[in-house]
Amino acid sequence: MNLNDLFNDMERYAKEANVPIMLKEGINYLQNFVKEKNIKNTLEIGTAIGYSALKIASMGSYVTSIERDENRYNKAVSYINSSDLKDNIKLILGDALNIKLYDKFDLIFIDAAKAQNINFINNFKDNLEDNGYIIIDNVGFHGLVGKSSEIPSRNLRALVRKIENFLNYLDEQTEFKVTRINVGDGLILLERM
Numbered sequence: 001m002n003l004n005d006l007f008n009d010m011e012r013y014a015k016e017a018n019v020p021i022m023l024k025e026g027i028n029y030l031q032n033f034v035k036e037k038n039i040k041n042t043l044e045i046g047t048a049i050g051y052s053a054l055k056i057a058s059m060g061s062y063v064t065s066i067e068r069d070e071n072r073y074n075k076a077v078s079y080i081n082s083s084d085l086k087d088n089i090k091l092i093l094g095d096a097l098n099i100k101l102y103d104k105f106d107l108i109f110i111d112a113a114k115a116q117n118i119n120f121i122n123n124f125k126d127n128l129e130d131n132g133y134i135i136i137d138n139v140g141f142h143g144l145v146g147k148s149s150e151i152p153s154r155n156l157r158a159l160v161r162k163i164e165n166f167l168n169y170l171d172e173q174t175e176f177k178v179t180r181i182n183v184g185d186g187l188i189l190l191e192r193m
């Protein structure tokens, strides 16, 4: 299927089935980044239905992407198999925290369970090329970060606290240079110092 039609189909499906996929601003940033930095090998944590994986692959990078939800993984497989980029994307079904990879990547894009960002970084940082980048999506968490003590719901409060911990972890970084990118709901860019 033509890529534009496929992206339209995926956007429609994501809306109907309530699957969170990256918003336009974030995707545009990511695609430009892949092009400008000449990224050739990307690891994505959080495939969902394969939308961002296909967007990244369409900029010339090979993509390995991990998803733990079987229904979403199956949907991603079928979308990607119907595209010309199918040979450039490898999908893995499983919990990224239980997966060990041995390849090296010049970009690791993390867009999965927000409370696990530090664990994802620790699990995959050895897979990053020396001059590679990590991009983490959606750290702003809808304006709730910094206000966890005011949130009545216990689960949401716990999640926002974990994101606040992550932001503190970023402030105390000695391994990575941290850049906050103000697109979409907020992106974080990490580069090795």
Ligand SMILES: C[S@@+](CC[C@H](N)C(=O)[O-])C[C@H]1O[C@@H](n2cnc3c(N)ncnc32)[C@H](O)[C@@H]1O
Pocket (backbone or CB within 6 Å): 020, 021, 022, 045, 046, 047, 048, 049, 050, 051, 052, 053, 066, 067, 068, 069, 072, 094, 095, 096, 097, 111, 112, 113, 116
């Ligand atoms: C926001 S969606 C990803 C959207 C996708 N990157 C896009 O823009 O097209 C997050 C996905 O991460 C998956 N996920 C969350 N925690 C995960 C984990 N530990 N391992 C693998 N996948 C995970 C969820 O099942 C969900 O489908």
